[in-house]
Amino acid sequence: MSLLPVSEAQARLFALAPPVAIESVAIDDAAGRWTAEPIVALRTQPWRDLSAMDGYALRFADLEDKLTVIGESAAGRPFDGDVGAGQAARIFTGAALPPGADTVLLQEEARREGDALWLDGEGPLRRGAHIRRAGSDFLTGDMLIEAGIRLGPAQLGLAAMGGHGRLPVRRRVRVAMVATGDELALPGAPLVEGVLPASNGPMLRGLLAGLPVEIVDLGILPDRLDVLADAFRAVEADILVTTGGASVGDHDLVRPALAAAGAEIDFWRIAMKPGKPLMAGRLGNTVALGLPGNPVSAFVTARLFLVPLVAALSGAAQPAPTPLPGVLGGDLAATANRAEYVRARIVDGRLVPSATQDSAAMRALARADALIFREAHAEPAKTGESCFFLPLA
Ligand SMILES: Nc1nc2c(c(=O)[nH]1)N[C@H]1C(S)=C(S)[C@@H](COP(=O)(O)OP(=O)(O)OC[C@H]3O[C@@H](n4cnc5c(N)ncnc54)[C@H](O)[C@@H]3O)O[C@H]1N2
Numbered sequence: 154m155s156l157l158p159v160s161e162a163q164a165r166l167f168a169l170a171p172p173v174a175i176e177s178v179a180i181d182d183a184a185g186r187w188t189a190e191p192i193v194a195l196r197t198q199p200w201r202d203l204s205a206m207d208g209y210a211l212r213f214a215d216l217e218d219k220l221t222v223i224g225e226s227a228a229g230r231p232f233d234g235d236v237g238a239g240q241a242a243r244i245f246t247g248a249a250l251p252p253g254a255d256t257v258l259l260q261e262e263a264r265r266e267g268d269a270l271w272l273d274g275e276g277p278l279r280r281g282a283h284i285r286r287a288g289s290d291f292l293t294g295d296m297l298i299e300a301g302i303r304l305g306p307a308q309l310g311l312a313a314m315g316g317h318g319r320l321p322v323r324r325r326v327r328v329a330m331v332a333t334g335d336e337l338a339l340p341g342a343p344l345v346e347g348v349l350p351a352s353n354g355p356m357l358r359g360l361l362a363g364l365p366v367e368i369v370d371l372g373i374l375p376d377r378l379d380v381l382a383d384a385f386r387a388v389e390a391d392i393l394v395t396t397g398g399a400s401v402g403d404h405d406l407v408r409p410a411l412a413a414a415g416a417e418i419d420f421w422r423i424a425m426k427p428g429k430p431l432m433a434g435r436l437g438n439t440v441a442l443g444l445p446g447n448p449v450s451a452f453v454t455a456r457l458f459l460v461p462l463v464a465a466l467s468g469a470a471q472p473a474p475t476p477l478p479g480v481l482g483g484d485l486a487a488t489a490n491r492a493e494y495v496r497a498r499i500v501d502g503r504l505v506p507s508a509t510q511d512s513a514a515m516r517a518l519a520r521a522d523a524l525i526f527r528e529a530h531a532e533p534a535k536t537g538e539s540c541f542f543l544p545l546a
């Protein structure tokens with residue numbers, strides 16, 4: 154059976170289901186969601202010409218003259234008169250520039266006695282200094298945020314500044330999680346020799362933390378076809394993610410159990426290391442994603458497939474992770490027929506491959522800062538060469 158390239162598998166995974174339904178949420182609850190529609194400015198920012206500094210609004214042509222202060226403009230309390238020749242208005246940062254004034258003089262460069270005002274310093278170098286022009290950030294009707302963009306802190310601030318109190322996003326994605334394996338026990342259960350803590354659960358929860366998901370944890374299921382198939386049939390979720398039982402052993406039952414539950418498997422086995430036994434398909438309205446059981450394989454496939462799938466179902470315009478350019482801090486051997494995701498530490502700005510790349514080595518994974526992306530059939534790579542990587546922080 155041939156192995157599917159990662160990017161092709163990602164595209165096929167995203168094609169298995171459309172984004173979930175749109176809902177409107179309060180802007181304070183929208184962090185980490187993706188915009189479901191374009192966000193357009195409902196107001197102009199700045200709404201008028203505003204002062205960028207505390208000082209005096211005046212006419213540039215009058216700068217060398219003795220001026221008379223005739224009023225005050227504060228943010229929220231504009232001066233309602235005009236500034237005429239020989240006049241100035243006290244002004245504060247964010248306050249509207251009174252009509253007639255064209256420049257702001259910093260208060261540090263002014264001397265004031267009563268209503269009299271003189272230049273005391275270099276003064277503004279040009280007409281229009283220290284003024285933020287009306288609409289210089291955006292105008293009513295301007296596109297602020299396209300659809301499919303993740304709402305981070307800056308986007309939330311922009312949307313609020315644009316006049317929005319609620320935002321159209323996709324509802325949370327429901328993720329059902331299953332660990333499979335007769336050897337597993339829940340983390341924290343009494344330690345028994347030969348019984349393995351099901352570490353993939355907390356790890357997947359960590360990977361999903363901060364994403365707009367609702368997790369339904371179905372716990373640990375035994376390596377029994379009927380039990381797995383019954384559990385899969387009963388799943389009500391957008392995504393069913395399993396770990397373990399994905400490979401070819403006699404007890405690797407996830408694929409037959411998904412089939413018995415009525416799933417159509419779209420792909421199985423990817424040209425990636427670690428993570429080869431990954432599978433995906435459709436189980437009714439649920440996208441089923443079978444991750445390998447080896448903890449590092451589960452981590453890497455979750456990072457490259459599960460997290461992007463949540464993003465795709467959440468309406469992300471670009472759900473697949475974007476690798477960053479970096480520089481190798483160690484040598485790498487040639488790769489075979491699978492793309493490799495090499496655990497590495499960032500030392501002095503360079504990516505140093507971890508000594509062990511075993512797909513069960515959790516300690517090395519937990520100490521890694523990045524995954525170096527290596528193409529299949531790549532030549533050996535040397536220290537100092539450029540590479541692409543995905544940060545893990
Ligand atoms: N003959 C072959 N054997 C294997 C192949 C192959 O192509 N031919 N592929 C190997 C690769 S690559 C991987 S990766 C593993 C993954 O196999 P499975 O998905 O079937 O995983 P399991 O066999 O169930 O478990 C593997 C390993 O991980 C432990 N495990 C399982 N679940 C958890 C969990 N929730 N938390 C922590 N650890 C877990 C399990 O005890 C095993 O040690 O298959 C290779 N074999």
Ligand code: MOO
Pocket residue numbers: 425426427428429430445447449450512
């Ligand atoms: O692909 Mo497996 O994940 O190499 O160990």
